[in-house]
Amino acid sequence: MKKLLFSSLMLIAPLAYAQNKDKLTHPIDVDAIRETKLTGYIGLNPTVMSKPATPAQANSFLKKFPGKKYFTFPEGHENSIRLLDSLPEKWTSYNTEAQTNFKGKAQPGEYYTFQIGVYANETPLKNVKVSFSPLSSSNGQVIKDVTCFNTGGISFKGEPFSKSVQLKAKHVLPLWFGVQIPEDYKGEFRGRVEIKPEGLPATFVNVSVNVSGNLMVNHGFNDETTLARLAWLNTKVGLDDGITNGFKQVTRAQKDISILGRTVKLSEQGLPADIQTFFDKNNELIVSRGEPILASPIKFVIQQNGKELELKAGTIKFEDHFPASTHWETKLTHGDITVTVKGRADYDGFIGYSATVSSAKDVAIDDIRIQVPLRPEKATYMMGLDKEGGFRPKDWHWKWDVIEKHQDEVWMGAVNGGLKLKLKGKNYQRQLVNLYYPFGPLHEPESWGNGSKGGIDIFDENQSVMIKAYSGQRILKKGETYLFDAEFLVTPFKLINKSIQFNDRYYHSDIDTTSNTIKLALEHGANIINVHHKKDIYPFLDYPFANDNTPDLKAFIDSTHNKGLKTKIYYTTREISVNAPELWAMRALGDEIIYPGPGMATRTLVNPNGVHPWLGQNLKENFIPGWVATFTSGKYKGRQDLAILTRPDSRLNNFFLGGMEWMCKELQIDGIYMDDLALDRETMQRTRKILERERPGGKIDMHTWNHYNKYAKWASSLNLYMDMLPYIDHLWVGEARDYNKSADYWLIEVSGVPFGLSSQMLNKGGNPWRGMVFGITNRLGWFKAKTPEHIWKFWDDYQIERKQMIGFWNDEIPVKTNNPKTEATIYKGKDEVIIAVANWTSDPQKCKLNIDWKSLGLSPDQITAEIPEIIEFQEARKIDVTKEIELEGEKGFLIVIKRK
Structure with a gap:
């Protein structure tokens, strides 16, 4: 969450699932939501479109047009239509001519926007059709690029779409239009909009736009008042088959597919028969010899009368989309049953499947399932399906329950090779995240769930660890199709970038003002500044390009660049500030972008005692209140920024990308900071492409609150966002993390190492001694966190970036402790080795370091060993590494061994 949720107040959650003791306690940070409890003013004034007509005014107006079923009211973009449940007072003065004629002014090159409000009188309007002619001038120039955002556009996947529009009686529908004026056009352009509800006569609105003046800078995107940014809803930026930095292109030889550090061989079913990982055990190198992840081929199974049906496989047909991906299709048949398998493999490690099952007649079956047999050494750890990240239990049994469990996926693996499985169906809808999950939960797949008959069992079988995702008994109905989708992610995604891990040093402040930010960052050794929202230079959530703050934000970024610093901006999707001028147009699109919900009746951890009255007065209904940011100092002191929830997988993704491109070009940002995002993998891919193409060297870091609690319904955060991780440079794994949990939990849930990433700690600064075991x-x-600058200095003094990190998880590590309550990781150089050793208990522990001197390339009688001073971490002293050492509870040492 924005202001870091959950870590002091201990809540006891019921132990709903006996196999999982992880649910006994989970902490909530009351400091994280402190700003939502403060009061303030919103600072948004009513407009002429905020004032409803009185009943007398409305009746008087309607009496002038007896029998008229609906009305049209053209408006410019200057006055966004706000009222949806009543007639605005302004419109009661409109005669027939005013209702059917619109005149606007635009500049050459402008993306010009306007609206036509439709009011349904006594009866609802069904299937309202909107069409428009080109805009033409007297000299023959024609503008054809005209859009009605309400009735269609370009989806977040880049596909054209159209949709039906309805309108309740006594309600208003704002139709928003966009017109791209060519840069070399001037004059008066005329056209006509036709509005035709089903069963009613059409209304024609004449549109005249006078184009004059200077060329509009950047189509009007630089000025929020033009609402030209609505064009971003339909952007196609980043939609191509290019790949992002740090990866290699997909190659294919027959059924053998190769991507960075991994290969996949397909079976006759079109499913992976073999997956090899070529990452070393530290995820620092690509090696020549692969290690298998699967024990045997993944198999799609249909069982009838206790026996597996023999599915006859057809020819696999490929369609390559190099360098980014390859796609394929095949058919499996048995008697009347057909399974159409469509698959794809992408350069980032994604392998997606759609298996469509159909039958020529009604057929009763026992089960449809997928079997994923992993090699035991590549199933050491597990995360998901009600299990927090860490060592895999011997057996695990899970059933669908999307209301109480935010779960549909599981990852199992080792550090250098693993596999995530996610199950989806025809009715898949991306869920809301963190504490808002209950308002927009997963849909149980009609295929895999099968009325809660389905589930997943994990167990040992024939020298493998089997993941069996089953759906149970059903009757396949003639003429019906059943969509069994499965998505795999092969981990790790990439090599750990040690320059990012040890050289990217963030300054990230939670105070409202930025006057001392650059000074403090420089003084303490940071080289990247993250500008959070709720700042004097960036006040409104996910809307960093407001006119009120953009000049100051640009000046700040320029100043950081002049001083050799990089600046990244808080920018994510999930909520939208009420200060975004486009809010009203987005609301006019129905539930396409604004997520519908209980409105003023909503109660969440952020709004436990009720929703801010401004939302009720202005949005009235059908919304979910989100974050509340209260300014306590600076330019916006006393003001509150309210937000509402948005729908995942909508054109808001496109709007986000348009804003991303604009900030890269106009503000020269050096990247973005993402916070519990609601994006799909393809949008994240496009985001990365924009950043790399417009701002080479730009970075993306991601924060996530711990979703494993009763509010977010027991999700594993890195499972939830795993398909984002290939495009992330740094993780900031956040609040509600219990840093007293075991080292295997740290490895999977916090460190980022199994996915090829580096990370940072959040909750009250984490534990620096244990943190160094993961770098x-x-x-x-x-x-309220201690500064990391003293550890940064240690990194520089001992050139840690140039050393090989070998973690305790690597069975070939040359330094091991003899006490299982302690762990050690080394940073190995030619003549110098750093040992990070930490105590994973609250009690003092003694341990001996078992050192393989030959593997280190050192001799015990030719070295010196010391514990160097690190402020707030350890005091300097000599140490004999051949003898037992004592570690304080929850602490440890950084020990430096040097060749004499």
């Missing part, structure tokens, strides 16, 4: 620190500047 991570906390973040400079954040709320």
Whole structure:
């Protein structure tokens, strides 16, 4: 969450599932939501479109047009239509001519927007059709690029779509239009909009746009008042088969597919028969010899009368989309049953499947399932399906329950090779995240769930660890199709970038003002500044390009660049500020972008005692209140920024991308900071492409609150966002993390190492001694956390980036402790080795370091060993590494061994 949720107040959650003791306690940070409890003013004034007509005014107006079923009211973009449940007072003065004629002014090159409000009188309007002619001038120039955002556009997947529009009686429908004026056009352009509800006569609105003046800068995107940014709803930016930095292109030889550090061989079913990983055990190198992840081929199974049906496989047909992906299709048949398998493999490690099952007659079956047999050494750890990340239990049994469990996926693996399985059906809808999950939960797949008959069993079988995702008994009905989708992610995604891990040093402040930000960042050794929202230079959530703050934000970024710093901006999807001028147009699109919900009746952790009255007065109904940011100092002191929830997988993704491109070009940002995002993998891919193409060297870091609690319904955060991770540079794994949990939990849930990423700690600064076992620190500047600058200095003094990190998870590590309550990781150089050793208990522990001197390339009688001073971490002293050492509870040492 924005202001970091959940870590002090202990809540006891019921132990709903006996196999899982992880649910006994989970902490909530009351400091994280402190700003939502403050009061303030909203600072948004009513407009002429906010004032409803009185009943007398409305009746008087309607009496002038007896028998008229609906009305049209053209408006410019200057006055966004706000009222949906009543007639605005302004419109009661419109005569027939005013209702059917619109005149606007635009500049050459402008993306010009306007609206036509439709009011249904006594009866609802069904299937309202909107069409428009080109705009033409007297000299023959024609503008054909005209859009009605309400009736269609370009989806977040880049596909054209259209939709039906309805309108309740006594309600208003704002139809929003966009017109791209060519840069070399001037004059008066005329056209006509036709509005035709089903069963009613059409209304024609004449449109005249006078184009004059200077060329509009950047189509009007630089000025929020033009509402030209609505064009971003339909952007196609980043939609291509290009790949992002750090990966290699997909190659294919027959059924053998190769991507960065991994190969996949397909079976006759079109499913993976073999997956090899070529990452070393530290995820620092690609090696020549692969290690298998699967024990045997993944298999799609249909069982009838206790026996597996023999599915006859057809020819696999490929369609390559190099360099980014390859796609294929095949058919499996048995008697009357046909399974159409469509698959794809992408350069990032994604392997997606759609298996469509149909039957020529009604057929009773026992089960349809997928079997994924992993090699035991590549199933050491597990995360998901009600299990927090860590060592895999011997057996695990899970059933669908999307209301109480935010779960539909599981990852199992080792550090250098693993596999995530996610199950989807025809009715898949991307869920809301974090504490809003209950308002927009997953849909149980009609295929895999099968009325809660389905589930997943994990167990040992024939020298493998089997994931069996089953659906149970059903009758396949003639003429019906059943969609059994499965998505795999092969991990790790990429090599750990040690320059990012050890050289990217963030300053990330939680205070409202930025006057001292650059000074503090420089003084304490940071080289990247993250600008959070709720700042004097960036006040409104996910809307960093407001006119009120953009000049100051641009000046700040320029200043950081002049001083050799990079600046990244908080920018994500999930909620939208009420200060976004486009809010009203987005609301006019029905539930396409604004997520519908209980409105003023909503109660969440952020709004436990009720919703801010401004939302009720202005949005009235059918919304979900989101974050509340209260300014306590600076330019916006006393003001509150309210937000509402948005729908995932909507054209808001496109709007997000349009804003991303604009900030890269106009503000020269060096990347973005993402916070519990609601994006799909393809949009994240496009985001990365934009950043790399417009701002080479730009970075993306991602924060996630711990979703494993009763509010977010027991999701594993890195499972939830795993398909985002290929495009992330740094993780900031956040609040509600219990840093007293075991090292295997740290490895899977916190460190990022199994996915080819580095990370940082959040909750009260984490534990620096345990953090160094994974090469991570906390973040400079954040709320009540110790500074990491002294560890950064140690990194520089001992050139840690140039050393090979070998973690305790690697069975070939040359330094091991003899006490299982402690762990050690080394950073190995030619003449110098750093040992990070930490105590994973609250009690003092003694341990001996078992050192393989030959593997280190050192001799015990030719070295010196010391514990160097690190402020707030350890005091300097000599140490004999051949003898037992004592570690304080929850602490440890950084020990430096040097060749004499």
